[in-house]
Amino acid sequence: xxxxxxxxxxxxxxxxxxxTLRCDPISGHDNLYWYRRVMGKEIKFxxxxxxxxxxxxxxxxxxxxxxxxxxxxYSTLKVQPAELEDSGVYxxxxxQDLRADEQYFGPGTRLTxx
Amino acid sequence: xxxxxxxxxxxxxxxxxxxxxxxxxxxxxPAYLQWYRQDPGRGPVFLLLIRENEKEKxxxxxxxxFDTTLKQSLFHITASQPADSATYLCxxxxxxxxxxxxxxxxxxxxxxx
Numbered sequence: 001x002x003x004x005x006x007x008x009x010x011x012x013x014x015x016x017x018x019x020t021l022r023c024d025p026i027s028g029h030d031n032l033y034w035y036r037r038v039m040g041k042e043i044k045f046x047x048x049x050x051x052x053x054x055x056x057x058x059x060x061x062x063x064x065x066x067x068x069x070x071x072x073x074y075s076t077l078k079v080q081p082a083e084l085e086d087s088g089v090y091x092x093x094x095x096q097d098l099r100a101d102e103q104y105f106g107p108g109t110r111l112t113x114x
Numbered sequence: 115x116x117x118x119x120x121x122x123x124x125x126x127x128x129x130x131x132x133x134x135x136x137x138x139x140x141x142x143x144p145a146y147l148q149w150y151r152q153d154p155g156r157g158p159v160f161l162l163l164i165r166e167n168e169k170e171k172x173x174x175x176x177x178x179x180f181d182t183t184l185k186q187s188l189f190h191i192t193a194s195q196p197a198d199s200a201t202y203l204c205x206x207x208x209x210x211x212x213x214x215x216x217x218x219x220x221x222x223x224x225x226x227x
Contacts, residue, residue: 004157033214040219041219042118042216042217042218042219042220043158043203043217044217045208045214045215045216048214056214091157091158093157098213099213100146100148100163100205100207100213100214100215101148101160101163102160103160103215104160105156105157105158105159106157107155107156107157108155108156108157
Protein backbone atom coordinates (compact mmCIF):
# COMPACT_ATOMS: atom_id res chain seq x y z
CA UNK A 1 0.00 0.00 0.00
CA UNK A 2 1.42 3.38 -1.00
CA UNK A 3 1.95 5.86 1.78
CA UNK A 4 1.27 9.58 1.85
CA UNK A 5 3.15 11.31 -0.94
CA UNK A 6 4.06 14.97 -1.26
CA UNK A 7 5.29 17.02 -4.16
CA UNK A 8 7.69 18.67 -4.61
CA UNK A 9 10.20 17.40 -2.09
CA UNK A 10 11.98 20.74 -2.12
CA UNK A 11 11.04 24.17 -3.45
CA UNK A 12 13.12 27.33 -3.53
CA UNK A 13 11.29 30.53 -4.41
CA UNK A 14 11.81 34.24 -4.03
CA UNK A 15 9.89 36.41 -1.64
CA UNK A 16 6.66 37.54 -3.26
CA UNK A 17 6.30 34.51 -5.51
CA UNK A 18 3.62 31.85 -5.32
CA UNK A 19 4.16 28.20 -4.49
CA THR A 20 1.73 25.30 -4.50
CA LEU A 21 2.40 22.17 -2.50
CA ARG A 22 0.60 18.94 -3.20
CA CYS A 23 -0.32 16.04 -0.95
CA ASP A 24 -1.73 12.68 -2.01
CA PRO A 25 -3.13 10.84 1.02
CA ILE A 26 -3.38 7.11 1.46
CA SER A 27 -6.21 5.83 -0.70
CA GLY A 28 -9.49 5.69 1.20
CA HIS A 29 -8.41 8.10 3.94
CA ASP A 30 -11.09 10.75 4.37
CA ASN A 31 -9.03 12.78 6.84
CA LEU A 32 -6.14 14.88 5.59
CA TYR A 33 -3.99 17.18 7.70
CA TRP A 34 -1.36 19.80 6.98
CA TYR A 35 1.41 20.61 9.44
CA ARG A 36 4.47 22.85 9.27
CA ARG A 37 7.83 22.92 10.96
CA VAL A 38 9.80 26.14 10.76
CA MET A 39 13.52 26.08 11.53
CA GLY A 40 14.28 25.35 15.16
CA LYS A 41 10.65 25.06 16.14
CA GLU A 42 8.22 22.24 16.69
CA ILE A 43 5.82 20.75 14.14
CA LYS A 44 2.59 22.74 14.22
CA PHE A 45 -0.87 21.92 12.94
CA UNK A 46 -2.25 24.02 10.09
CA UNK A 47 -5.57 22.49 9.09
CA UNK A 48 -7.68 19.38 8.74
CA UNK A 49 -9.93 18.23 5.90
CA UNK A 50 -12.66 15.65 6.13
CA UNK A 51 -13.15 14.65 2.52
CA UNK A 52 -13.36 17.98 0.71
CA UNK A 53 -14.54 20.04 3.70
CA UNK A 54 -12.31 22.03 6.03
CA UNK A 55 -12.97 20.66 9.49
CA UNK A 56 -10.47 22.79 11.37
CA UNK A 57 -8.28 25.54 9.96
CA UNK A 58 -7.35 27.12 13.27
CA UNK A 59 -3.64 26.70 12.63
CA UNK A 60 -3.47 28.57 9.33
CA UNK A 61 -1.11 31.52 9.96
CA UNK A 62 -2.77 34.11 7.72
CA UNK A 63 -4.74 34.61 4.53
CA UNK A 64 -1.69 34.15 2.34
CA UNK A 65 -2.21 30.43 2.81
CA UNK A 66 -4.97 28.67 0.89
CA UNK A 67 -5.67 24.96 1.17
CA UNK A 68 -7.99 23.02 -1.08
CA UNK A 69 -9.08 19.45 -1.45
CA UNK A 70 -11.38 19.36 -4.43
CA UNK A 71 -13.05 15.99 -4.88
CA UNK A 72 -11.85 14.81 -1.51
CA UNK A 73 -8.72 13.15 -2.83
CA TYR A 74 -5.44 15.05 -3.08
CA SER A 75 -4.92 18.42 -1.45
CA THR A 76 -2.98 21.53 -2.37
CA LEU A 77 -1.57 24.22 -0.14
CA LYS A 78 -0.85 27.50 -1.88
CA VAL A 79 1.25 30.26 -0.41
CA GLN A 80 0.73 33.59 -2.14
CA PRO A 81 2.71 35.79 -1.85
CA ALA A 82 5.45 33.90 -0.02
CA GLU A 83 7.38 35.63 2.77
CA LEU A 84 10.74 34.72 4.30
CA GLU A 85 9.09 33.41 7.48
CA ASP A 86 7.15 30.84 5.45
CA SER A 87 10.35 28.81 5.01
CA GLY A 88 10.17 25.41 6.65
CA VAL A 89 9.06 21.85 6.09
CA TYR A 90 5.39 21.28 5.29
CA UNK A 91 4.05 17.88 6.24
CA UNK A 92 0.84 16.25 5.15
CA UNK A 93 -0.78 13.38 7.03
CA UNK A 94 -3.86 11.28 6.48
CA UNK A 95 -6.02 8.96 8.52
CA GLN A 96 -9.06 6.80 8.02
CA ASP A 97 -10.55 7.54 11.43
CA LEU A 98 -10.34 10.48 13.80
CA ARG A 99 -7.68 8.96 15.98
CA ALA A 100 -4.42 10.59 16.94
CA ASP A 101 -2.55 7.29 16.73
CA GLU A 102 -3.56 6.62 13.16
CA GLN A 103 -2.16 9.62 11.32
CA TYR A 104 0.33 8.65 8.63
CA PHE A 105 2.73 11.38 7.64
CA GLY A 106 4.26 12.10 4.28
CA PRO A 107 7.96 12.92 3.81
CA GLY A 108 7.33 16.63 3.74
CA THR A 109 8.08 19.47 1.33
CA ARG A 110 10.99 21.68 2.26
CA LEU A 111 10.14 25.26 1.27
CA THR A 112 12.88 27.85 1.13
CA UNK A 113 11.88 31.47 0.53
CA UNK A 114 14.82 33.73 -0.36
CA UNK B 115 -0.60 27.89 26.91
CA UNK B 116 0.60 24.31 27.02
CA UNK B 117 4.33 23.78 26.74
CA UNK B 118 6.24 20.62 25.90
CA UNK B 119 9.92 20.29 26.75
CA UNK B 120 12.31 17.76 25.32
CA UNK B 121 16.06 17.81 25.75
CA UNK B 122 17.52 19.69 22.81
CA UNK B 123 20.91 18.06 23.27
CA UNK B 124 21.49 14.80 21.44
CA UNK B 125 21.64 11.65 23.51
CA UNK B 126 24.66 9.51 22.66
CA UNK B 127 24.74 5.92 23.89
CA UNK B 128 26.51 2.67 23.13
CA UNK B 129 24.82 -0.17 21.30
CA UNK B 130 23.13 -2.59 23.66
CA UNK B 131 22.42 -0.01 26.35
CA UNK B 132 19.02 1.36 27.26
CA UNK B 133 18.19 4.79 25.90
CA UNK B 134 15.92 6.98 28.00
CA UNK B 135 14.34 10.13 26.61
CA UNK B 136 12.35 12.63 28.64
CA UNK B 137 9.28 14.68 27.85
CA UNK B 138 8.04 17.27 30.32
CA UNK B 139 4.95 19.38 29.90
CA UNK B 140 3.39 22.32 31.70
CA UNK B 141 0.12 24.21 31.85
CA UNK B 142 -1.93 21.24 30.76
CA UNK B 143 -3.38 17.87 31.74
CA PRO B 144 -3.36 15.80 28.56
CA ALA B 145 -5.78 12.98 27.90
CA TYR B 146 -2.98 11.12 26.13
CA LEU B 147 0.65 11.41 25.16
CA GLN B 148 2.35 10.01 22.08
CA TRP B 149 5.88 9.25 20.93
CA TYR B 150 6.97 9.46 17.31
CA ARG B 151 10.18 8.64 15.49
CA GLN B 152 11.47 10.91 12.75
CA ASP B 153 14.34 10.14 10.40
CA PRO B 154 16.08 12.82 8.29
CA GLY B 155 14.02 13.74 5.24
CA ARG B 156 11.02 11.78 6.48
CA GLY B 157 7.79 12.56 8.28
CA PRO B 158 7.11 11.47 11.86
CA VAL B 159 6.16 7.84 12.39
CA PHE B 160 3.82 7.01 15.27
CA LEU B 161 5.28 4.62 17.84
CA LEU B 162 3.21 4.53 21.02
CA LEU B 163 0.25 6.25 22.67
CA ILE B 164 -0.33 6.22 26.41
CA ARG B 165 -3.47 7.52 28.08
CA GLU B 166 -3.72 9.54 31.26
CA ASN B 167 -5.02 6.57 33.24
CA GLU B 168 -2.13 4.33 32.12
CA LYS B 169 1.20 4.33 33.92
CA GLU B 170 3.19 2.27 31.47
CA LYS B 171 2.95 0.83 27.99
CA UNK B 172 5.28 -1.52 26.13
CA UNK B 173 5.83 -2.49 22.52
CA UNK B 174 8.69 -4.83 21.71
CA UNK B 175 11.87 -3.02 22.87
CA UNK B 176 10.01 0.21 23.61
CA UNK B 177 8.55 1.27 26.92
CA UNK B 178 6.74 4.49 27.78
CA UNK B 179 5.80 5.74 31.23
CA PHE B 180 3.41 8.54 32.03
CA ASP B 181 3.48 10.35 35.37
CA THR B 182 0.66 12.88 35.48
CA THR B 183 1.79 14.15 38.89
CA LEU B 184 5.29 14.98 37.67
CA LYS B 185 3.87 15.95 34.26
CA GLN B 186 6.48 13.79 32.63
CA SER B 187 6.81 10.89 30.22
CA LEU B 188 9.87 8.70 29.84
CA PHE B 189 10.58 6.79 26.63
CA HIS B 190 12.91 3.82 26.87
CA ILE B 191 14.54 1.78 24.12
CA THR B 192 16.15 -1.36 25.51
CA ALA B 193 19.02 -3.17 23.82
CA SER B 194 19.49 -0.16 21.55
CA GLN B 195 20.85 -0.60 18.04
CA PRO B 196 22.47 1.86 15.62
CA ALA B 197 19.27 1.59 13.56
CA ASP B 198 17.43 3.23 16.47
CA SER B 199 19.33 6.46 15.78
CA ALA B 200 16.72 9.10 14.93
CA THR B 201 14.88 12.05 16.41
CA TYR B 202 12.12 11.13 18.83
CA LEU B 203 9.16 13.46 19.22
CA CYS B 204 6.78 13.68 22.14
CA UNK B 205 3.25 14.89 21.43
CA UNK B 206 0.20 15.67 23.52
CA UNK B 207 -3.40 15.97 22.51
CA UNK B 208 -4.33 19.54 21.78
CA UNK B 209 -6.45 21.43 24.26
CA UNK B 210 -9.83 19.82 24.65
CA UNK B 211 -8.66 16.28 24.05
CA UNK B 212 -8.55 16.71 20.31
CA UNK B 213 -7.12 14.14 17.93
CA UNK B 214 -4.65 16.75 16.65
CA UNK B 215 -1.26 16.25 18.36
CA UNK B 216 0.81 19.12 19.72
CA UNK B 217 4.46 18.24 19.21
CA UNK B 218 7.61 18.89 21.18
CA UNK B 219 10.81 19.79 19.32
CA UNK B 220 12.23 16.30 19.69
CA UNK B 221 15.45 14.79 20.97
CA UNK B 222 18.06 13.26 18.73
CA UNK B 223 19.28 9.79 19.71
CA UNK B 224 22.60 8.49 18.40
CA UNK B 225 23.46 4.88 19.08
CA UNK B 226 27.13 4.09 18.55
CA UNK B 227 28.20 0.59 17.46
